[in-house]
Amino acid sequence: MILSVASGKGGTGKTLVATSLALSLEELGPVQLLDCDVEEPNAHILLRPEIDSSEPVTVPVPVVDKEKCTYCGLCSEACAYNAIAVAGRTVLVFRELCHGCGACSYVCPEEAISGARREVGVIESGHVGEVQFAHGRLNVGEAMAGPVIRAVKKLADPKATVILDAPPGTSCPVVETIRGSDFCLLVTEPTPFGLSDLTIAVEVAREVNVPCGVVINRDGLGDEGVERYCAQEGIPVLMRIPFDRRIAEAYCRGETLAAHVPPWQRAFRELFEAATRLAVAEGVR
């Protein structure tokens, strides 16, 4: 079972839900938490895992052999990302724009372009108690999260319950994270901002064919819009976390909901069971 936790809007409590879930499921068998928010990974702050390995994530990047290059410009024409340009007798490679597709080297008639690799981030893995943990960290200044997210997801243990903590938003990094999940929990808050971003997140989940349910965090804080929307769309609301300043303060200190509070552990186990039932009902695994 792969369960992703996403949201659309940032700061709604994805990481709080993902980490609390992971800590509540320990007794049910192997659990793995993969933090796919590689731009701003935070799960380690709440889980405090022991990190025992670290691997660089590299992507291919073109290297031009100046001896062979005739400055014909075909590479520049072929590049869909404007990552390589020929100006007079200089070839400029804009490394941050390069997707590493290999088109430039394919079209080069002089075979002057070869591939090197450069580091764009790092994967760190370890464990906290029985929970396996890994996250990716995109290097500051790098634009593309995709390769780092893919590298984190490759660590998914097929024997474990895998929880994926997704980045905020509704574009490619979120798609990269939640595609292939059996179920997606969308964490939102009951405000017009939360609702607006939830509706887009639901579209994303539908686009990638992942069934979803909603967790309302800070319940009681705003208005009825989110509840009404979920009822209309037939999206189950699987958990409500009340608006409580003490929860916000505990989160500030880096505490999960589940660590020391048995009723919350039970609630998160029930959340997981509900998500599993819905995933099975959708015919996924």
Add this chain to the structure above:
Amino acid sequence: MKEIVVLSGKGGTGKTTVLASFAALAENAVLCDCDVDAPNLHLLLEPQAEEAHEFYGLQVAHIDSEACNECGLCVDACRFEAIHDFQVDPLACEGCGLCARVCPLDAISMRDVLAGHWYVSRTRYGPLVHARLRAAQENSGKLVMAVRKRAREIAQETSARYILSDGPPGIGCPVISSLSGAQMALIVSEPSLSGIHDLERVLGLCRHFGVGPLVCINKHDLSAENSRRIEDHCGEVGVGVVARIPFDPDVNSAIVAGRPVVETSDGAASREIRALWGAIATCPVP
């Protein structure tokens, strides 16, 4: 003309609340929502759309199954593992076009994809340039560039004093597109351990792109200890902390009411945001 972008690293720290209040307080500003994935600024500004434009992102490959003889060259060439059973997965395809080049039968074409829309709208606080990327699309950075370009044109035409941009969370492609070339970044932080971690990374990004940052701490009273850590860190790296906004339920009531908080409340948060705008508006570029 000064272009000020509000960022945070971590999501949900209060960027839009702060920026919408600046919109209400600033004289002669062009407003810009650079969070094209999950835009919220329009929810507080009641925009009336005056222009709508289509946005096309990267192309996506399409295999003509009639013409394809399943030779597999495209599958081998694709570095994004986007071709399965001689069909292109549009969500995995990054539009490089290499498969179309290697196909000996010319069975693969590259197709444009409508990835979103961008708009120029009228608001009672000035023109707003905003966008909406379609769900699950790529290339939000390029859409951010389109939005900022139009905002700059309008600012020039109208001799605006400020461009006020609401940025996306994170530090990746759309954030870089929102930040590069701006005169000032205001980082809205929160006193959580996660907030501090993310603040450090977004400050690193500002250094990387040579944009001077200022920091404000939102909900500073949720943790006095972590607020002090933020102040200490900013002190160490020479970044000014220009406001400490308290936790205030009026902020949320304003979101529910669909208005900037400085218009609906004279409470503690509202007063601090007013003072913050006073400081930002007169502050030399850091």
